[in-house]
Amino acid sequence: MSFTHFNDSGRAYMVEVTGKDDTSRTAIASGKITMRPETIQAIQNERIKKGDVLSVAQIAGIMGAKKTSDLIPMCHQLMLTGVDLRFEIGTNSILIEAEVKTVGKTGVEMEALTAATLAALTIYDMCKAIDKEMVISEISLMKKTGGKSGDYLREGLK
Amino acid sequence: MSFTHFNDSGRAYMVEVTGKDDTSRTAIASGKITMRPETIQAIQNERIKKGDVLSVAQIAGIMGAKKTSDLIPMCHQLMLTGVDLRFEIGTNSILIEAEVKTVGKTGVEMEALTAATLAALTIYDMCKAIDKEMVISEISLMKKTGGKSGDYLREGLK
Amino acid sequence: MSFTHFNDSGRAYMVEVTGKDDTSRTAIASGKITMRPETIQAIQNERIKKGDVLSVAQIAGIMGAKKTSDLIPMCHQLMLTGVDLRFEIGTNSILIEAEVKTVGKTGVEMEALTAATLAALTIYDMCKAIDKEMVISEISLMKKTGGKSGDYLREGLK
Amino acid sequence: MSFTHFNDSGRAYMVEVTGKDDTSRTAIASGKITMRPETIQAIQNERIKKGDVLSVAQIAGIMGAKKTSDLIPMCHQLMLTGVDLRFEIGTNSILIEAEVKTVGKTGVEMEALTAATLAALTIYDMCKAIDKEMVISEISLMKKTGGKSGDYLREGLK
Amino acid sequence: MSFTHFNDSGRAYMVEVTGKDDTSRTAIASGKITMRPETIQAIQNERIKKGDVLSVAQIAGIMGAKKTSDLIPMCHQLMLTGVDLRFEIGTNSILIEAEVKTVGKTGVEMEALTAATLAALTIYDMCKAIDKEMVISEISLMKKTGGKSGDYLREGLK
Amino acid sequence: MSFTHFNDSGRAYMVEVTGKDDTSRTAIASGKITMRPETIQAIQNERIKKGDVLSVAQIAGIMGAKKTSDLIPMCHQLMLTGVDLRFEIGTNSILIEAEVKTVGKTGVEMEALTAATLAALTIYDMCKAIDKEMVISEISLMKKTGGKSGDYLREGLK
Numbered sequence: 001m002s003f004t005h006f007n008d009s010g011r012a013y014m015v016e017v018t019g020k021d022d023t024s025r026t027a028i029a030s031g032k033i034t035m036r037p038e039t040i041q042a043i044q045n046e047r048i049k050k051g052d053v054l055s056v057a058q059i060a061g062i063m064g065a066k067k068t069s070d071l072i073p074m075c076h077q078l079m080l081t082g083v084d085l086r087f088e089i090g091t092n093s094i095l096i097e098a099e100v101k102t103v104g105k106t107g108v109e110m111e112a113l114t115a116a117t118l119a120a121l122t123i124y125d126m127c128k129a130i131d132k133e134m135v136i137s138e139i140s141l142m143k144k145t146g147g148k149s150g151d152y153l154r155e156g157l158k
Numbered sequence: 159m160s161f162t163h164f165n166d167s168g169r170a171y172m173v174e175v176t177g178k179d180d181t182s183r184t185a186i187a188s189g190k191i192t193m194r195p196e197t198i199q200a201i202q203n204e205r206i207k208k209g210d211v212l213s214v215a216q217i218a219g220i221m222g223a224k225k226t227s228d229l230i231p232m233c234h235q236l237m238l239t240g241v242d243l244r245f246e247i248g249t250n251s252i253l254i255e256a257e258v259k260t261v262g263k264t265g266v267e268m269e270a271l272t273a274a275t276l277a278a279l280t281i282y283d284m285c286k287a288i289d290k291e292m293v294i295s296e297i298s299l300m301k302k303t304g305g306k307s308g309d310y311l312r313e314g315l316k
Numbered sequence: 317m318s319f320t321h322f323n324d325s326g327r328a329y330m331v332e333v334t335g336k337d338d339t340s341r342t343a344i345a346s347g348k349i350t351m352r353p354e355t356i357q358a359i360q361n362e363r364i365k366k367g368d369v370l371s372v373a374q375i376a377g378i379m380g381a382k383k384t385s386d387l388i389p390m391c392h393q394l395m396l397t398g399v400d401l402r403f404e405i406g407t408n409s410i411l412i413e414a415e416v417k418t419v420g421k422t423g424v425e426m427e428a429l430t431a432a433t434l435a436a437l438t439i440y441d442m443c444k445a446i447d448k449e450m451v452i453s454e455i456s457l458m459k460k461t462g463g464k465s466g467d468y469l470r471e472g473l474k
Numbered sequence: 475m476s477f478t479h480f481n482d483s484g485r486a487y488m489v490e491v492t493g494k495d496d497t498s499r500t501a502i503a504s505g506k507i508t509m510r511p512e513t514i515q516a517i518q519n520e521r522i523k524k525g526d527v528l529s530v531a532q533i534a535g536i537m538g539a540k541k542t543s544d545l546i547p548m549c550h551q552l553m554l555t556g557v558d559l560r561f562e563i564g565t566n567s568i569l570i571e572a573e574v575k576t577v578g579k580t581g582v583e584m585e586a587l588t589a590a591t592l593a594a595l596t597i598y599d600m601c602k603a604i605d606k607e608m609v610i611s612e613i614s615l616m617k618k619t620g621g622k623s624g625d626y627l628r629e630g631l632k
Numbered sequence: 633m634s635f636t637h638f639n640d641s642g643r644a645y646m647v648e649v650t651g652k653d654d655t656s657r658t659a660i661a662s663g664k665i666t667m668r669p670e671t672i673q674a675i676q677n678e679r680i681k682k683g684d685v686l687s688v689a690q691i692a693g694i695m696g697a698k699k700t701s702d703l704i705p706m707c708h709q710l711m712l713t714g715v716d717l718r719f720e721i722g723t724n725s726i727l728i729e730a731e732v733k734t735v736g737k738t739g740v741e742m743e744a745l746t747a748a749t750l751a752a753l754t755i756y757d758m759c760k761a762i763d764k765e766m767v768i769s770e771i772s773l774m775k776k777t778g779g780k781s782g783d784y785l786r787e788g789l790k
Numbered sequence: 791m792s793f794t795h796f797n798d799s800g801r802a803y804m805v806e807v808t809g810k811d812d813t814s815r816t817a818i819a820s821g822k823i824t825m826r827p828e829t830i831q832a833i834q835n836e837r838i839k840k841g842d843v844l845s846v847a848q849i850a851g852i853m854g855a856k857k858t859s860d861l862i863p864m865c866h867q868l869m870l871t872g873v874d875l876r877f878e879i880g881t882n883s884i885l886i887e888a889e890v891k892t893v894g895k896t897g898v899e900m901e902a903l904t905a906a907t908l909a910a911l912t913i914y915d916m917c918k919a920i921d922k923e924m925v926i927s928e929i930s931l932m933k934k935t936g937g938k939s940g941d942y943l944r945e946g947l948k
Contacts, residue, residue: 087325471607
């Protein structure tokens with residue numbers, strides 16, 4: 001196995017995709033942030049009062065997805081044609097799922113992963129005054145469609 | 159427990175810190191990216207040939223730390239006075255530790271967490287052609303010093 | 317009437333446009349900044365001496381148009397194929413008109429509005445030392461062509 | 475009256491403030507977006523369903539305030555110590571008020587004006603599918619405190 | 633000879649390229665940074681110890697190429713499809729060559745020049761503690777292909 | 791001689807400056823862009839008609855100086871307290887001088903060099919339709935004051 005991201009001098013470069021077709025592509029990434037049940041409760045109480053931590057996280061995820069090529073050094077620029085996030089609140093954790101779409105020469109895995117991650121970091125930021133023990137985990141690619149390398153579905157995915 | 163980040167209309171705002179003193183602050187965050195042993199091996203082989211995945215990740219982490227207030231909606235702007243990352247390569251995972259320092263009115267937890275996370279995402283990007291099953295996990299705050307709320311050391315931390 | 321910008325959980329998302337064709341699109345937006353006649357006079361005197369407030373405003377408008385998707389959270393990214401601004405100096409106000417073009421899947425209304433607005437704000441910034449009473453007003457979309465929803469011309473527009 | 479923003483060659487430059495003290499400063503700017511009563515109604519209906527246009531506008535205003543020196547060419551960089559927005563919904567318009575604070579060498583008028591304006595543009599973006607006739611107006615500085623030039627309160631301000 | 637970049641009012645604008653075809657384009661730019669032989673030696677010694685100044689410069693060049701339209705006011709946005717840099721170390725200077733590719737409506741000369749320049753500035757930054765006399769020179773366009781104006785090869789280029 | 795910018799693992803990091811005092815600092819950098827006498831003539835003719843290439847370059851230099859820490863990976867963030875550029879038009883070249891000031895913990899050499907360089911690149915961009923042979927050269931630090939390492943004046947500088 002060898003890397004495509006290094007040139008002959010051993011330095012990272014942006015892989016050439018000039019000859020690739022513009023095709024429709026999607027990616028879904030997910031992640032989890034674990035916190036104390038009281039913190040979950042506080043998020044839900046706040047939402048009743050109309051202050052929604054997850055709305056802020058959602059916007060951070062969407063705006064972050066658009067900035068991916070500015071954050072990940074070798075990432076190609078893409079014009080996203082759709083971004084959405086879903087949150088599922090459990091007793092001591094919140095599951096985050098980000099779905100990103102584009103029509104372009106490269107896939108949107110990094111955009112989906114960046115969206116999920118920045119949403120998780122934003123939840124951390126909004127709640128850190130009351131809980132510093134939160135842990136972000138299970139950030140992974142769930143699904144990917146489009147592109148020459150074919151579709152991908154994470155093993156064991158229901 | 160209630161949030162400091164919402165105003166009376168239930169909308170998120172940037173918490174006022176005008177009256178706070180500029181003090182010296184540090185934060186250490188860590189994270190982990192798990193991958194197949196062959197992927198670890200490929201990273202180490204590449205390094206022998208001088209192409210260092212972790213150097214790219216390190217730079218992404220440092221540049222990302224400087225962009226934190228542009229990524230996390232309610233985060234205050236800070237001028238960082240030092241950023242470094244450490245990587246520890248295991249058989250099927252890489253531990254990432256980011257340390258950030260500033261002299262300012264707010265802490266650098268989010269900057270350290272952002273640095274660790276963007277380093278992990280960059281490793282994912284550099285290796286995704288050979289391994290799509292990688293998982294980023296255990297992103298958490300390890301230590302924090304400075305500021306009125308006092309120092310913080312993650313429980314059970316060696 | 318209902319919004320296209322909210323998902324089932326009531327959170328804003330970037331509307332999907334994956335299936336839309338890339339078509340040629342234009343938008344013209346206008347705005348006005350009202351100021352004291354002496355401030356207008358100072359702008360014109362300065363221009364005779366070669367210091368053109370409006371040239372700075374024009375550049376701010378063009379550079380701002382390129383940043384629109386980074387400023388307006390749910391805005392799609394676009395590659396602009398032309399941006400220009402026009403200024404008309406009256407006795408106590410300056411009319412600003414911004415025209416933006418692209419070939420893409422979504423319209424450039426927000427880019428034109430952003431260009432006009434940032435030009436107005438830059439005029440404010442350059443003149444605020446001598447006049448703090450300036451008011452920016454009448455920022456609106458004048459014309460829009462291209463896209464499936466058809467052309468739009470502001471009612472009553474000459 | 476002459477401008478401070480031009481050098482001897484008639485080109486705009488960033489005014490020197492090296493010798494100024496860091497002092498506590500605030501600014502309040504306001505603006506208005508006028509729309510059809512049905513559009514106002516749609517915003518309020520959506521809010522009941524938890525989809526809050528104004529929350530998105532608020533975040534755009536706060537994030538935009540942090541970017542002011544990147545948008546207004548001659549604007550100094552500042553680290554904001556507080557940003558909040560207030561919205562007042564009328565029958566056919568929404569009043570926007572943005573308040574920004576800092577401890578620094580220059581005032582935050584432009585940051586407050588930028589926050590109010592980007593909030594208004596975001597409302598436009600979220601509602602433009604149902605109403606293209608919206609007009610943004612009355613963007614002006616209401617109040618300013620701190621700095622050597624003294625406090626400012628807009629004439630006639632209640 | 634007259635400029636295409638100014639409108640009838642004498643203000644710079646973004647030239648319209650709406651009607652241009654998307655074609656494959658490349659550009660190569662080069663530059664040189666001259667320094668004391670001891671500084672060259674220090675760069676090479678560091679590389680043996682795995683700390684590669686040029687790897688940091690390479691990443692700065694690639695990330696900078698992606699930001700070109702944000703740095704050069706009248707530059708069109710482009711989605712780059714490939715970026716790489718080459719360095720040639722002499723006794724008292726380092727030659728830098730940047731190659732950029734895209735499929736788009738405008739050429740990538742400015743992207744290649746920006747990549748070479750930011751790589752040179754980064755070398756300066758990394759070495760300035762030991763050598764302040766470094767000089768960056770010979771930044772020029774070497775080659776350009778694609779687009780209606782035809783290919784370009786710098787005169788006298790081997 | 792050894793570098794301060796690499797950690798024990800041989801990876802670049804942002805040097806710690808936490809303990810440094812905030813002091814007043816200035817830097818002057820200069821550069822040159824050489825072009826055909828006809829191109830110089832065209833720039834001067836255009837200026838008579840009010841279209842000033844150098845005004846656009848000046849703004850690019852100032853805005854670029856503010857972005858330096860986002861462009862140069864290991865550069866510290868600074869709040870600039872003054873930026874200006876000077877241009878001197880010769881028969882076949884334009885000299886550029888950029889002066890940057892701050893009150894902070896690190897010097898502004900990189901900011902001054904970035905301002906001069908981006909001004910030169912912008913001149914290139916504005917003139918490239920009529921002259922592709924332009925060369926940017928002699929980019930160097932002329933003077934630096936403030937900071938513990940003492941003042942610096944380029945040897946042989948008049």
